[in-house]
Amino acid sequence: MVVVFALVALAVVGVLVTANWYVWRRLFRDTTRGPGTARRVGAVVVAGGWALAVGALVAERAGAPFWLQRVLAWPGFLWLALSLYLLLAVLAGEVVRPLLRRFLERRAAARPAARRAAARPADPGELPDPAADPERIPAGTAPPRTPPAGPEQTAASGATPPSPLAVPSRRLFVSRVVAGAAAAAAVGTVGYGTYGVLRGPKVKRVTVPLAKLPRAAHGFRIAVVSDIHLGPVLGRGFAQTVVDTVNSTQPDLIAVVGDLVDGSVKDLGPAASPLARLRARHGAYFVTGNHEYFSGAEQWVAEVRRLGLVPLENARTELPHFDLAGVNDVAGEDEGQGPDYAKALGDRDRARAVVLLAHQPIQIHDAVDHGVDLQLSGHTHGGQLWPGSLVAEAANPTVAGLERYGDTQLYVSRGAGAWGPPTRVGAPSDITVIELASRQA
Numbered sequence: 447m448v449v450v451f452a453l454v455a456l457a458v459v460g461v462l463v464t465a466n467w468y469v470w471r472r473l474f475r476d477t478t479r480g481p482g483t484a485r486r487v488g489a490v491v492v493a494g495g496w497a498l499a500v501g502a503l504v505a506e507r508a509g510a511p512f513w514l515q516r517v518l519a520w521p522g523f524l525w526l527a528l529s530l531y532l533l534l535a536v537l538a539g540e541v542v543r544p545l546l547r548r549f550l551e552r553r554a555a556a557r558p559a560a561r562r563a564a565a566r567p568a569d570p571g572e573l574p575d576p577a578a579d580p581e582r583i584p585a586g587t588a589p590p591r592t593p594p595a596g597p598e599q600t601a602a603s604g605a606t607p608p609s610p611l612a613v614p615s616r617r618l619f620v621s622r623v624v625a626g627a628a629a630a631a632a633v634g635t636v637g638y639g640t641y642g643v644l645r646g647p648k649v650k651r652v653t654v655p656l657a658k659l660p661r662a663a664h665g666f667r668i669a670v671v672s673d674i675h676l677g678p679v680l681g682r683g684f685a686q687t688v689v690d691t692v693n694s695t696q697p698d699l700i701a702v703v704g705d706l707v708d709g710s711v712k713d714l715g716p717a718a719s720p721l722a723r724l725r726a727r728h729g730a731y732f733v734t735g736n737h738e739y740f741s742g743a744e745q746w747v748a749e750v751r752r753l754g755l756v757p758l759e760n761a762r763t764e765l766p767h768f769d770l771a772g773v774n775d776v777a778g779e780d781e782g783q784g785p786d787y788a789k790a791l792g793d794r795d796r797a798r799a800v801v802l803l804a805h806q807p808i809q810i811h812d813a814v815d816h817g818v819d820l821q822l823s824g825h826t827h828g829g830q831l832w833p834g835s836l837v838a839e840a841a842n843p844t845v846a847g848l849e850r851y852g853d854t855q856l857y858v859s860r861g862a863g864a865w866g867p868p869t870r871v872g873a874p875s876d877i878t879v880i881e882l883a884s885r886q887a
Contacts, residue, residue, distance in 0.1 A: 448646065448777045449676055451829055453834040455494045455854070457866055459576075459736075461753075462496075463859075465533055466492050466493075466496065467534055467565070467667075468502075468530070468533070468536070469492065469529070469532050469533055469536055470488050470489060470492050471625075472536040472539065472621070472625055472628070472664070472808055473487030473488060473532070473536065473628070473629060474487075475488075475624045475793075476487070476618075476621040476625070477618070477621050477622045477625045477693055478490065479618070479663065480649070484616075486651070487799075492529075494529070494608075495521070495525035495529060496525065496529070497521075497527050498518055498521045498525055498577075499522040499523065499525045499529075500522075500695070501518045501522055502515070502518040502519045502521075502523055502678075503522070503866075504521030505518050505519075506519070506678065506708060506709070506805070506877050507563065507734075507740070509710065512713040513676065513883075514831045515550050515677075515678040515709070515713075515754070516678040516679075518678075519678035519679045520679060521869065523679060523867045524636065524640070524868075524869070525574060525827045526762030526867050527636045527639070527640075527831060527866075527869040527871075528633070528636050528832060528865035531631070531632035531635045531636055531761055531871075532628065532629065532632040533554035533625075534632075535628035535631045535632045536624075536625070536628045538627050538628070539624040539625070539627070539694050540612060542624055542627075543620055543621075543624050545616070546620050546623065546624070547616065547620050548700050549580045550616050550619070550620070551616070556618075558879070559885045561745065566639030567586055569643075573725075574820050576774055577877055579680050586813050590874070604617075604728065610656040610851050615706055618744040623862055632663065635871055636867075636869055636871075637650070639831070639869040639870050639871040640867075640868055640869045640876060641869045641873060642678075643863065643864045643870055644684070644868065644877070646684070646687040646688065646691060646862075646875075647688065647691060647861075647862040647863075647874075647875035647876050647877045648874065648875070648876055648877075649694075649695055649876070649877055649878075649879060649880045650689060650848075650876040650877070651878070651879045651881065652727035652857065652878055652879070652880055652881070653880075653881045654820055654821060654855060654857065654880055654881070654882055655853075655882075655883040655884075655885055656799045656883070656884070656885075657690045657799075657853075657885055658748075658797065658798060658799035658819060659767065659768060659819075659882055659884040659886075660768075660884060660886065661883070661884045661886040662884075663766070663767035663768060663882060663884060664766070664769055664882070665878050665881060665882070665883070666698050666699070666768075666882040666884075667690045667695070667696075667697045667698045667699070667700065667880070667881050667882075668697060668699045668700075668701055668801070668822070668861050668879070669695055669697035669699070669701065669726065669877060669878070669879050669880075669884070670699065670701050670703060670822050670824075670857070670862050670877070670878040670879075670880055671688065671692060671701065671702045671703070671828055671864065671877050672702070672703040672704060672705060672735075672805070672823070672824020672859045672861045672866075673704070673705040673735070673824045673825065673860075673861025673862060673863055673865070674688055674704075674705070674707075674710050674838060674857070674861075674862045674863045675707070675737070675861075675863040675864060675865045676706065676707045676708065676709070676714050676717045676718055676863070677708035677709050677714065678709070678775065679868045680717075680863050680864070680868060681714075681717045681742070682716060682717040682719065682720065684863065685717055685718060685719075685720040685721065686720040688720075688862050688863075688877070689720045689721060689723050690879055691703035691877055692724060693723070693724065693725050695877070695879050696701070696730050697727075697879060698725050698726060698727045699727070699730075699731070699765075699770070700724050700729070700730035700731065700801050701731050701757060701770075701822055702721075702730065702731065702732045702750075703732075703733055703735070703803050703804070703805055703822055703823060703824045704733055704734055704735020704736070704737075704738065704775055704806075704807065704824055704825065704860070705736065705737045705738070705824060705825065705865070706732070706735070706737075706738065706739060706746065706750070707716065707737065707738065707741050707746060708737055708740070708865065709741055710741060710742055710745070711742065711745045711746060712748050714741075715749060718749065718750075718753065719753070719823055719846070721753045721755065722752075722753040722771070723784070724754070724755070724771055728765060728782040729756055730754065730755045730756065730758065730771065730884060731757075731758055731772060731803060732747075732750045732757050732776060732887060733756040733758050733759075733773065733774065733803045733804065734746075734747065734757075734759075734774050734775045734777075734783075734803065734843065735775050735777075735805040735806075735824070735825065736775050736776070736777035736825070737805070737865070738777075739775065739777040739778055739780070740777075740779060743781070743783065747759065750757070757772075758770070758771065758772025758773075758783065758790075759771050759772070759774055759783075760774055760786040760787075760789045760790045761789070761790055762791065762794060762800075764798075767798075767799075767803060768798055768799040768800060768819075769795075769798050769799070769800040769801070770800070770801050770803070771790045771791055771800055771801070771802045771803070771818075772790065772802070772803040772804070773786065773787060773790050773802065773803075773804050773809065773810050774786070775804075775805040775806060776806060776808070776809065785809065785812070787806065787812050787815075787816050788816075790802075791816040791817075791818070796817055799819045800817070800818055800820075801818075801819065801820045801821075801822065801882075802818045802820070802822070803821075803822050804821055804822075804823055805823060805824060805825050806825045806842075806864070807823045807825060807826065807842045807843050807844050807845075807856060808841075808842060808843060809821065809823070810823075810844070810854065810856045810862070811843075811851075813851075813854050813856075814851050814852050814853075814854045817853070817854075818854050819853070819855065820854070820856075820857065820880075820882075821854065821856045821857070822857055822859075822880065823844075823856065823857070823859070823870060824858065824859045824860075824861050825858075825860045825861075826838045826842050826844075826845045826846060826860070826861075826869075827860055827861045827864065827865065827870070828845055828846040828849050828860035828861070828872075828874075829872065829873045830864060830865070830867075830869075830870050830871075830873050831867065831869065831870065831871050831872075831873075832871045832872030832873065834873075835872060835873060842854050842858075843856070844858045845858065846858050846859070846860050846873070857880060859876060859877075859878050860874065860876050861873060861875060861876070862877055863875065
């Protein structure tokens with residue numbers, strides 16, 4: 447097992463080193479004439495960016511002093527996103543590169559023909575009427591021909607002929623254009639994706655019909671909040687934005703479905719304090735996500751309870767018209783605190799509709815087995831950084847949105863925040879208001 451892990455780790459390192467060498471080559475080596483400052487600066491940028499990224503990841507998982515986590519997090523995590531899109535951009539540049547080179551070659555080939563056409567003697571019939579221009583050279587007199595300026599004439603006039611080193615070759619020109627476009631595209635993509643996260647999640651509204659829901663509960667609104675990921679990057683201000691957005695929807699119930707934090711209560715308690723201002727007629731409920739088990743799940747369960755949220759640890763509560771249940775995340779199994787569906791759902795009245803809060807979409811199969819009507823989940827971030835959605839699709843039954851599994855429906859939120867890079871591309875953050883609909887209405 448250790449040998450397999452070592453081989454996999456070695457393969458991953460090899461891929462990363464190769465990919466970063468390729469990015470450095472296209473952005474720095476191919477755009478310069480030879481060894482020099484630009485290439486050295488490029489190497490420092492690429493290597494230094496990855497050093498900060500690894501440092502940020504290690505500091506967060508190792509519980510380093512919070513000030514150090516914050517110092518490393520912004521540049522380190524942003525470099526992770528930027529390096530991904532630099533790689534994708536220079537790969538796309540391989541398609542553009544031969545097309546641009548061919549265009550320049552054709553234009554260069556067309557110039558001699560144009561010069562020959564311009565130097566062709568004019569047809570006598572095309573000469574203008576001398577009478578129309580009294581200062582014209584008299585008919586029959588050949589116009590003086592000015593010989594091309596040679597080196598002597600150029601020197602005499604004071605003009606300096608262009609140095610061959612001052613004019614980039616066609617290959618160098620193409621490399622610089624493609625590299626500049628790739629860098630601009632990557633920076634623009636990451637910048638816009640980061641702005642989208644820091645601006646805060648948008649509200650998404652989805653109607654979900656439930657067969658067992660009584661007419662009196664028609665229109666019941668559940669605000670689903672997942673994956674806030676308070677940490678060294680997203681702090682108290684972001685939490686307040688989430689709270690304000692949730693409260694603005696005036697929900698009947700609030701469901702916080704895991705991955706609230708990336709860090710200890712000691713470091714992030716002040717950042718989470720705005721959650722005490724969540725307001726809903728039937729209260730706010732919480733279930734753990736996998737990141738709570740990286741951050742001290744027991745302490746965070748106690749903290750959210752202190753803030754006024756109701757933790758559902760493999761538990762169920764009976765609301766006026768349906769049941770609300772919650773199970774722990776599967777990551778809790780390593781600590782003996784995994785999901786217990788029998789405890790949460792085993793003795794309920796099956797004539798009543800039940801809504802289950804479970805962090806990961808993969809928990810849907812157990813929900814189906816226990817007759818759940820609707821499961822609310824997060825975890826996937828919708829992929830967060832395209833093409834991460836392709837990986838998320840391979841690992842989860844549903845990446846985002848509403849799908850049906852037998853008699854059970856599953857809704858997966860893309861989440862309110864972001865993990866690692868505070869950046870989203872192709873997977874905008876959301877807070878979803880689920881409006882339950884009774885088929886009897």
